[in-house]
Amino acid sequence: LAKTTQPISMDSYEGQEVNITCSHNNIATNDYITWYQQFPSQGPRFIIQGYKTKVTNEVASLFIPADRKSSTLSLPRVSLSDTAVYYCLVGDITADKLIFGTGTRLQVFP
Amino acid sequence: GAVVSQHPSRVICKSGTSVKIECRSLDFQATTMFWYRQFPKQSLMLMATSNEGSKATYEQGVEKDKFLINHASLTLSTLTVTSAHPEDSSFYICSASQGLAAEGDEQFFGPGTRLTVL
Numbered sequence: 695l696a697k698t699t700q701p702i703s704m705d706s707y708e709g710q711e712v713n714i715t716c717s718h719n720n721i722a723t724n725d726y727i728t729w730y731q732q733f734p735s736q737g738p739r740f741i742i743q744g745y746k747t748k749v750t751n752e753v754a755s756l757f758i759p760a761d762r763k764s765s766t767l768s769l770p771r772v773s774l775s776d777t778a779v780y781y782c783l784v785g786d787i788t789a790d791k792l793i794f795g796t797g798t799r800l801q802v803f804p
Numbered sequence: 805g806a807v808v809s810q811h812p813s814r815v816i817c818k819s820g821t822s823v824k825i826e827c828r829s830l831d832f833q834a835t836t837m838f839w840y841r842q843f844p845k846q847s848l849m850l851m852a853t854s855n856e857g858s859k860a861t862y863e864q865g866v867e868k869d870k871f872l873i874n875h876a877s878l879t880l881s882t883l884t885v886t887s888a889h890p891e892d893s894s895f896y897i898c899s900a901s902q903g904l905a906a907e908g909d910e911q912f913f914g915p916g917t918r919l920t921v922l
Contacts, residue, residue: 728910732848736916737808737897738897738913740911781847792911793850794847794848796847797847
């Protein structure tokens, strides 16, 4: 199973861009990279998913370099409501399951 | 997006009793459902994977006789915590996928069930 490594926590201020990087050195060829957001006492919520290069949706961008050994979730102009834990997951096609890492606790200050 | 519900949202029970938690995919058929457990300020820990009509696959260290999982239909999976003890108090979260999660099919998560065992 591909293991992921993320910073434990990050602080930011409202209106700033936040970039959270995830390392996944042993990612396999067919693995997708997925990011989830979780608020306290709620289930995780899908943010974005990608395989290579760059993916953008209405809430975030995901940058994946050519070697795919890392990925960066970019949240433009964060607000207080973006305070949450963000998880990077790498799908293992052989195991057909997603394993959550420790996640990054983002705190946004006014 | 697809909706997954859980019932109950919170439950308090006495030690030694059994508790059943339901997970339903409301607007899609779930090929696979997953059960996670999360302790305060910790990450989600995968407990088991269940496919409709077959026995669940439990992760290492998870007692299958204590955490009974039934996936009777493509829209319903249940987790029964048997003879619950205070150390089983946790946040239990289910998720559902239409296809193979690792191939890029999105996992949709339920809102979670807070279990407190007195």
